[in-house]
Amino acid sequence: xxxxxxxxxxQARGGEPAxxxxxxxxxxxxxxxxxxxxxxxxxxxxxGARDPVALVLGNSPWFVxxxxxxxxxxxxxxxxxxQFKEDELEFYFRTSGVRAVISDGRGIAVxxxxxxxxxxxxxxxxxxxxxxxxxxxxxxxxxxRAADEDFVYMYSSGSTGRSKRVARTHGQCWIEADGYKxxxxxxxxxxxxxAIPLFHTYGMGACLTTxxxxxxxxxxxxxxxxxILNRGRALELLERHRVTIFPGVPFNFRLLADAxxxxxxxxxxxxxxxxxxxxxxxxxxxxxxxGVAVRQLYxxxxxxxxxxxxxxxxxxxxxxxxxxxxxxxVAVVDDAGMPVDTGQEGELxxxxxxxxxxxxxxxxxxxxxxxxxxYFTGDVGRVDxxxxxxxxxxKKLFIEVAGNxxxxxxxxxxxxxxxxxxxxxxxxxxxKVPGEEIVKAAIVPADDCEQREIIAFCHERLANFKVPKxxxxxxxxxxxxxxxxxxxxxxx
Amino acid sequence: MSSTNHNLTAVERELQDFVVSELVSSGAAPPxxxxxxxxxxxxxxxxxxxxxxxxxxxxxxxxVTDADLVPENFRTVRNLAGYVERKQAEKPDRRxxxxxxx
Numbered sequence: 001x002x003x004x005x006x007x008x009x010x011q012a013r014g015g016e017p018a019x020x021x022x023x024x025x026x027x028x029x030x031x032x033x034x035x036x037x038x039x040x041x042x043x044x045x046x047x048g049a050r051d052p053v054a055l056v057l058g059n060s061p062w063f064v065x066x067x068x069x070x071x072x073x074x075x076x077x078x079x080x081x082x083q084f085k086e087d088e089l090e091f092y093f094r095t096s097g098v099r100a101v102i103s104d105g106r107g108i109a110v111x112x113x114x115x116x117x118x119x120x121x122x123x124x125x126x127x128x129x130x131x132x133x134x135x136x137x138x139x140x141x142x143x144x145r146a147a148d149e150d151f152v153y154m155y156s157s158g159s160t161g162r163s164k165r166v167a168r169t170h171g172q173c174w175i176e177a178d179g180y181k182x183x184x185x186x187x188x189x190x191x192x193x194x195a196i197p198l199f200h201t202y203g204m205g206a207c208l209t210t211x212x213x214x215x216x217x218x219x220x221x222x223x224x225x226x227x228i229l230n231r232g233r234a235l236e237l238l239e240r241h242r243v244t245i246f247p248g249v250p251f252n253f254r255l256l257a258d259a260x261x262x263x264x265x266x267x268x269x270x271x272x273x274x275x276x277x278x279x280x281x282x283x284x285x286x287x288x289x290x291g292v293a294v295r296q297l298y299x300x301x302x303x304x305x306x307x308x309x310x311x312x313x314x315x316x317x318x319x320x321x322x323x324x325x326x327x328x329x330v331a332v333v334d335d336a337g338m339p340v341d342t343g344q345e346g347e348l349x350x351x352x353x354x355x356x357x358x359x360x361x362x363x364x365x366x367x368x369x370x371x372x373x374x375y376f377t378g379d380v381g382r383v384d385x386x387x388x389x390x391x392x393x394x395k396k397l398f399i400e401v402a403g404n405x406x407x408x409x410x411x412x413x414x415x416x417x418x419x420x421x422x423x424x425x426x427x428x429x430x431x432k433v434p435g436e437e438i439v440k441a442a443i444v445p446a447d448d449c450e451q452r453e454i455i456a457f458c459h460e461r462l463a464n465f466k467v468p469k470x471x472x473x474x475x476x477x478x479x480x481x482x483x484x485x486x487x488x489x490x491x492x
Numbered sequence: 493m494s495s496t497n498h499n500l501t502a503v504e505r506e507l508q509d510f511v512v513s514e515l516v517s518s519g520a521a522p523p524x525x526x527x528x529x530x531x532x533x534x535x536x537x538x539x540x541x542x543x544x545x546x547x548x549x550x551x552x553x554x555x556v557t558d559a560d561l562v563p564e565n566f567r568t569v570r571n572l573a574g575y576v577e578r579k580q581a582e583k584p585d586r587r588x589x590x591x592x593x594x
Binding site for chain 1: 542
C-alpha cells in the first residue's frame with residue numbers, strides 16, 4: 001500500500017527531494033517523519049480508523065502530509081474544494097459523515113458555522129493547529145493498512161442529480177498509482193509538476209499517489225489559480241526544476257501555448273491531459289511552441305485512470321485516449337449492453353482492479369452503473385483494431401469552465417430553489433477563450449425577477465466557477481413532444 | 493457603499509462596483525475593500541479575469557495584452573485601477589502621441 005511506499009522511499013532515497021514548494025524542500029525521509037508524527041498526533045486528538053475526515057485545503061505540503069497521515073492511521077480522507085460555499089461543504093460533510101475537518105482561512109470559518117449545527121461534535125483543525133500535533137508526537141512506525149480498507153471518499157457528478165459518493169480503498173488507489181507508474185515508466189529521478197488540484201481525483205491519482213508509488217519528486221505550484229494570470233510562474237517552475245512529467249487539463253496547455261514568456265521546457269518528456277477532450281488547436285499550439293506532444297488520458301472518479309496514450313506516434317494519435325492501463329479492460333457496448341464490432345461506437349464500459357464498489361446509499365443507481373463486473377461510464381467511444389480508445393462523446397452533460405467541470409443539474413437545483421424561478425435549465429456556451437465554456441441559465445420566472453438577484457443567490461450557494469455568467473429569461477423552455485429539454489436551442 | 497468609498501478614485505469606485513455586482517454576491521458576503529486580495533478570496537478566477545478584461549476594454553477603451561495578464565494587475569481593486577490608469581496614460585491620443593499623465 002502507499003504507506004509502505006513512503007517507508008520504501010525513505011529507506012532507498014531518504015535524502016532526495018519528495019516535495020518542492022516555492023523555496024521549501026522536503027526529502028522523502030522528512031516527508032515520512034512528518035507523516036508519522038502528524039498521524040500519531042491526529043490519533044491523540046481523537047481521529048480514529050474509518051473516521052471520515054474532510055481535507056479542505058489547496059495544494060501545499062500540508063495537503064500531502066495531512067493526506068498520508070490520515071490514511072496512515074486508517075482514517076478516510078474526504079478531499080474537498082476550498083472554493084465550495086457553506087451549503088456545498090455541509091452537503092459533503094453530512095453525506096460522508098465527517099468527524100473532523102482540516103482547513104484554513106475561509107474554509108475553517110465556514111466549517112465553524114457548520115459545526116454549530118453538528119450534533120456529534122466536529123473536530124476542527126487548521127494547519128496552525130497541526131504544527132503542535134506534529135511537534136509533540138514521536139515519529140513511530142505506522143501499522144500497515146489492509147488493501148480493502150477505505151482510503152478516500154470522493155464525489156462524482158452525473159446526469160442524475162447531485163454528487164454521488166464514491167469510496168475507494170487503499171488497494172484500489174495503490175493499483176491506480178501503479179498503473180500510472182508502469183504505463184508512463186515513471187522513475188525516482190522523475191519530477192512531476194502539480195498544477196491541478198490535489199483534492200480532485202485526477203490530481204490525487206496523477207500527482208499525489210503516483211509520486212509516492214514511484215518514489216519521485218512532486219513540484220507543487222503555489223496558487224496556480226487563476227491559471228491565466230499564473231502561467232508565467234508555471235513556465236518558470238517547469239524550467240527551473242527541470243520537470244519531466246506534467247499532468248494537466250486542456251485549459252493549462254492552451255494557455256501555456258499562448259504565453260508571452262519564453263521558457264526552455266526541454267526536460268519535459270511527457271505531458272498528459274484529462275478532464276475533457278484536448279482540442280487539436282491546443283495540441284498543435286503546445287507542440288509547435290515547446291516540441292512536446294500532449295497525450296490524452298481517460299479516467300473518472302469511479303475508476304481512476306483507465307487509459308493513457310503512450311503511443312509511439314503521439315501526433316498521429318493525438319485525439320486518442322490511448323490504451324488501457326495494466327489490468328484494465330475497456331469494452332464498447334450497444335444500448336442493450338452487448339459488445340459492438342471493433343471500431344464501432346458505443347458506450348464505454350470498463351473493468352479493472354481500481355474501480356469502486358458503487359455509490360454510497362444509491363443501490364439502484366449502483367446496480368445500473370456497475371453490472372456484470374463492468375463500470376458503465378456513460379461516455380461514448382470506440383476502440384480501434386490496435387486497441388486504442390477514442391472517446392467521442394459524453395452522455396453526461398458537464399460544462400467545462402476554466403478547467404473545472406460543472407454539473408448543470410446541480411446548478412439547476414439551486415436555481416429552482418429560488419422563489420421567483422419556476423423552471424431552470426443550465427447549459428454551457430462558448431466563452432472568450434477558444435474551447436472554453438461559460439455557464440448560462442435559461443429561466444422561466446415565476447415572478448418579476450432580475451439577473452442580478454439570481455446570480456447573487458447562486459453566489460451564496462455555489463463555488464464561483466459554477467455560477468451562471470449569463471441569465472436568460474424566457475416564457476418557456478423549448479422541449480420535444482416527449483417533454484425532453486432541447487438544450488441545443490439554448491446554446492446561443 | 494462603505495465608509496472607505498470617499499477615499500477612492502473614480503476608476504477605483506467603478507471597478508469596485510463592478511467586482512461587487514458581477515463577481516460576488518451582494519447578500520451576506522463581507523464588502524470588498526480596495527486593498528482586499530481578490531485572488532486569495534476566490535473572487536477572481538480565470539473567468540473573473542476575462543470579465544474584468546472585458547469591462548476594462550469596453551469602459552476605458554484599453555487593449556489588455558497577454559503580457560498584462562499577471563497577478564499583480566488583478567490582485568486588488570487598487571492594483572487594477574493603477575493598471576488602468578497606467579494604460580490610459582500610455583494610450584496615444586488622436587495625433588498618435590501618448591496622453592500626458594495626470
